[in-house]
Amino acid sequence: MPARQQQAAGVAAGPQSELTIESGPDAGHSHRVGDHGLRIGRSPDNDIILRDPATSGHHARLERRADQFWVVDLGSTNGTFVNGESIQEKQLNHGDRLTVGQNSVHFSLIGA
Amino acid sequence: MRLRIAWATDPGLEREENEDSVAVWRNKAGLDTLIVVCDGMGGHAAGQEASSLAVQTVTKVLAEDGEEGPDVERLKRACKEANKAVFKAAQDNPDWLGMGSTMVIAAIRSGEIAVLNVGDSPAYLFRSGLAKLISQDHSWPAEQVRLGLIKPEEAANHPQKHKLTRAVGVWEQVQPFTDKMKLEEGDAVVLCSDGVETAGVSVEEMGRLLLKDGNLDRGAERVIERCRELGAPDNVTLAVARVEVDVTKTAVLPKLKI
Numbered sequence: 001m002p003a004r005q006q007q008a009a010g011v012a013a014g015p016q017s018e019l020t021i022e023s024g025p026d027a028g029h030s031h032r033v034g035d036h037g038l039r040i041g042r043s044p045d046n047d048i049i050l051r052d053p054a055t056s057g058h059h060a061r062l063e064r065r066a067d068q069f070w071v072v073d074l075g076s077t078n079g080t081f082v083n084g085e086s087i088q089e090k091q092l093n094h095g096d097r098l099t100v101g102q103n104s105v106h107f108s109l110i111g112a
Numbered sequence: 113m114r115l116r117i118a119w120a121t122d123p124g125l126e127r128e129e130n131e132d133s134v135a136v137w138r139n140k141a142g143l144d145t146l147i148v149v150c151d152g153m154g155g156h157a158a159g160q161e162a163s164s165l166a167v168q169t170v171t172k173v174l175a176e177d178g179e180e181g182p183d184v185e186r187l188k189r190a191c192k193e194a195n196k197a198v199f200k201a202a203q204d205n206p207d208w209l210g211m212g213s214t215m216v217i218a219a220i221r222s223g224e225i226a227v228l229n230v231g232d233s234p235a236y237l238f239r240s241g242l243a244k245l246i247s248q249d250h251s252w253p254a255e256q257v258r259l260g261l262i263k264p265e266e267a268a269n270h271p272q273k274h275k276l277t278r279a280v281g282v283w284e285q286v287q288p289f290t291d292k293m294k295l296e297e298g299d300a301v302v303l304c305s306d307g308v309e310t311a312g313v314s315v316e317e318m319g320r321l322l323l324k325d326g327n328l329d330r331g332a333e334r335v336i337e338r339c340r341e342l343g344a345p346d347n348v349t350l351a352v353a354r355v356e357v358d359v360t361k362t363a364v365l366p367k368l369k370i
Contacts, residue, residue, distance in 0.1 A: 025123060025130070042164055044157065053121045053132040053349055057164055077135045077171050102121065 016110040017069050017092075019062065024103035025051045032110075037063035040100055041074070054078050055101030062092075069107070071098060113223045113295070114358070115145050118328035119351035122336045124307060124344035131159035132305045132349035133167040133213075142180030145220040146171070147351040150280070151233050151305040154202075154211030162198050162211040166280050169194040170217065182219040182226035184290040191215060191228055191280065191288045198281025212282035216247055216303045220353060223295050230278050230288045236315055237293075238300040238323060243315045246301075248289035250278040274306075300354040307348035311339035318350075328352055 019038070020030045031038060031048050038047040043057040050059070056076035063070055072089040073080040081099035082090050092098075098105040117138060123130040131152040138145055148170055152163030173190040194215065202208045214231025227235050229247035232254075237244045248254075253270035255277045256262045267273075278287055295301070300323055308318055313335065321338055322331035332350055339348045 042160065051123070051130055053130050053134045053163070053347075054119070054136070056168060057161075077168055078137075 014064060015067055015069075018108050018110055019048065019098075020106045020108070021048075021050075022097075022104045022106050024101065026103065033062045033064070033069060035064065037061055039074075040105075041076075050101060050103050052101040052103060055103065059100055060098075068092075069109075071107075076100075113144075113297075114356040115220065116328050116354045116356060117145055117147065117352065118332045119147070119349070120329075120332035120336045121349040122340065122344065122347070124311070124347050125340060126343075126345045127347055129157070129160055130347045130349075131163055132307075132347045133160075133163035134349050134351055135167045135171050136351055137171065141171070141174040141177075143174075143182060143219050143221050145353045146174065146217070147301075147303055147353055148215070148217045149233055149303040149305060149349055149351055150216075151214040151231070151307075151347070151349070152211065153213065153276075153279070154208065156207060158202075158208045158211035159213075161201065161208055162213040162281055165198050165201055166194045166213040166215055169197040170215070174219075181221050182224050182292065184226045184228065184292055187217055187219060187226055187228040188288055188290060191217075191230065192286060195280050195283075195286035199284060202281060210282070212276075212279040214250075214276070214305070215280045215288070218301050218303055218353060220295065220301070223355070225293055225295055225301060227291045227293075228288050230280050230286060231276050232274075233303065233305050234309075236302045236304075236319075238302065238319045239296065239298070241319075243319050245315075246291060246293070250276055250289070252277055295355050297355055297357045300352055302350060302352045304350035305347060307344065307346035308335065308339060308350060310346045311344045311348060312342045313338050322350075322352060323354070328354055 016034045040048045041059040059076040060080045069092045094109040096107045135148040150163035150166045152159030170190045214233040216229040216233040219226045232251045235247035252272040252275040253267035321334040
């Protein structure tokens with residue numbers, strides 16, 4: 001339904017982005033990050049659920065601040081990494097690679 | 113003394129969920145290295161919740177206790193807190209009733225290691241090509257062997273092998289096994305879930321696969337691959353810390369045989 005998707009994108013207030021899980025048990029899944037943030041973790045109440053022994057229950061959060069996307073580590077046991085560097089919170093750029101537990105997650109801006 | 117760390121995990125071929133949890137820390141909590149492996153048990157998502165909560169609580173206590181070094185009393189306190197946290201979560205949520213977890217911890221600093229374990233997830237020390245169990249097996253048959261009631265060979269394929277006499281979060285009290293020792297150059301400490309043994313990979317074979325070249329990450333993957341080749345009926349997780357050999361300190365280099 002391209003028309004409906006376009007409409008939905010038109011209603012959305014700001015830039016949209018996408019997270020693609022590239023490795024780990026949930027490889028291949030993609031998730032849209034838009035006006036609302038996304039929670040990543042092992043517990044069932046997350047938006048992205050990773051079935052991974054090295055991922056914490058509530059591991060990290062993706063959020064949009066003004067026109068930029070940020071990733072925030074939620075006090076995870078094994079940490080959150082952006083392009084290999086351990087972070088507490090960090091602004092994301094198109095093409096950044098996040099590491100959450102054993103999962104490699106690719107961040108891309110839609111339309112970039 | 114430099115340490116290399118690696119870990120790997122896989123749900124195995126017969127299970128949908130991975131109920132193991134793993135923590136791998138470097139230069140945190142007053143330690144050079146901290147590795148923790150927990151293997152959860154309980155129906156539905158409970159096993160995963162138990163092991164995840166156990167690892168999270170142990171690492172949080174060690175990060176925040178303001179202490180330093182591989183001290184067994186310190187590990188015991190962290191284990192007790194984890195037991196409390198899992199026990200309480202199970203009491204508060206009917207879906208999680210009866211859940212629990214094994215726990216095995218290696219805390220290393222300046223060539224000293226403290227080990228703690230509860231349950232049947234083993235810790236091994238590989239030194240000069242020999243493997244030694246440095247944790248205590250809290251399965252029912254292993255406990256019977258220690259009491260002198262059955263022979264070790266009777267314990268190997270005992271029908272009650274997966275029944276634990278000690279676990280984290282199942283009872284109000286927890287009684288961990290602890291030990292402390294010195295590490296030497298080339299030593300490797302391996303923590304794993306019982307999925308390695310269940311798959312049929314012997315301790316010796318695990319050591320060979322892990323340590324046959326200098327690449328520990330690849331070594332950990334080789335163990336997982338071997339477990340899968342053999343059918344891997346259970347989740348498999350392993351974490352390894354290896355003391356690097358300092359070649360600059362070797363006084364005399366061995367002569368080449370021509």
